[in-house]
Amino acid sequence: MNTSSTDALSIDGVRKAYGKVQALDGVSFNIRRGEFFGLLGPNGAGKSTLISIIAGLVRADEGRIGVLGHDTVRDWRSARRLIGVVPQELVFDPFFKVVDMLRIQAGYYGCGRESWPWIDEMLVKLDLESKRNASMRTLSGGMKRRVLIAQALVHRPPVVILDEPTAGVDVELRRTLWSFMSELHAKGTTVVLTTHYLEEAQDLCERIAIIDKGKVRVIETTAQLLNRHPFRFLRIKLANEGALPESLRPLVSGEKNGSIELRLDREKHPIGGVFTALRAAGLDLEDVHTREPDLEDIFIELTHDNSRPAVAGGAR
């Protein structure tokens, strides 16, 4: 395995099939120590399977995964002690109170009473203090999600994996969670995030891998990913009735509330050219708005364009 001493996670040629469905097809990439890393992909891309293999819930058919140099199969105890995973599903044990659940979880990782002050700190940081002695079964969905996050962090793992942690949660929890995770990241924790909220990944992640159909399609820094898009978007609203000139029609990427969005190649389609074509067609503009591409545009382009080759052997 090509593992650098700075790698928090090294994923090497991982394959997994469920019957005839190839969930992961030779996934390889490394996540550096201390990174805030985004793992994106459409539903069924293989993200959760990969996380499950890292966590030991699923066994890979081929390939290896190392957590800070510890193989997840051969040295599984050490590897598991080094990671904390927030599962996607809202699972809980109905028999216990919040604080008991966290202390039990700490015990599974070999942590005794010395972990209790950290548990108390997390209860405060995640706004769970008022629910400290509440039974897990009485908590709302958002509160249960907070407990899941605390459970993943209870043994102070240097690598934290968050599988869709903000799915279906309110804005307040998102803010609380990202503030807390940013604080941990600043102290050196490696954070791996999967999310469908692409703006979250864009704001938080230093590097991003996009997985589709079990393969890594791209892995780059967030800035590189955003810059690789050769387009910009121009939204126009026409002041008078009239058909868009023939030359501009292939550029239309969407229409909404009477506005037309054009996707313009930075090199081939200067904005001035659009205005000239509109004037020549006798069309006046009521409103104009430009937009730079965001991660969602790149995500859609990469995951919808199947002709584009996946990153061969992953990226290091």
Added chain:
Amino acid sequence: MNQEKKPTLLPPETDLARFSDRVGFVTLTVKEIKRFWSVLGQTVTAPVITALLYLLVFAQAMQGRAQVYPGVSYTEFLVPGLVMMTVIQNAFANSSSSLTQSKIMGNLVFLLMAPLGAWEWFAAYVVAALVRAALVAVAMLLVALLFVPLPVHAPLALLAMFLLSGASLAVLGLIAGIVASKFDHLAAFTNFIITPLSFLSGVFYSVHALPPFWYVASHFNPFFYMIDGFRYGFFGQADVPIGLSLLWAAGFLALLSAICLWMLMTGYKLRR
């Protein structure tokens, strides 16, 4: 789509077979004890009351019948069998229901992701089930002693039979919990294996009173040896020698433990 794969043993370098996390084991044991303790009425009080009702009804119905063993009344004869039957059923119920519930609720992932090995899982579930079985047995014996005097002929045999039998059924419960993917599967285990075997094990009668076929068939029922050996501990009399009962109970435990540990080490039905 989720095709079942034949489980394979992990490479020998792994330490799955090694018991090495004391804190994890203690935590899981205490958690499993707290789990049944939080519903004590359901897990301890209810089975004790059910067993005492059996005692009341059968003791009344069979009053005046011939003694099963010389110097031992039918009510006296009945108590150890009922205690062991309750031990068997509760040790099985504790580990099987806990594991199945965790699987169905999804919270088993907390255990599966933790650095706990097969031995820690195994030992924690067995110890917790034995604690519940001991509580049920002691409660039953204390109440029964109000009505029937019970001698203790061989306390060590009594303890050995309790530990071997309770542990066997705790392990069988673990196996059932691993195999079951819904409560229906668990109910089938209980209704078609545990209940028939425990009722046909000589709780309410001596196997010597049975017709020849059932007499022979009883000797292939491991629960028969568990109850017979336990009864020997009280009266010093039994249908088969105590050594044979101990051997059967120990062999049954060893066989079930081997199967269960293989399942835990390979992740059978636990890890995909």
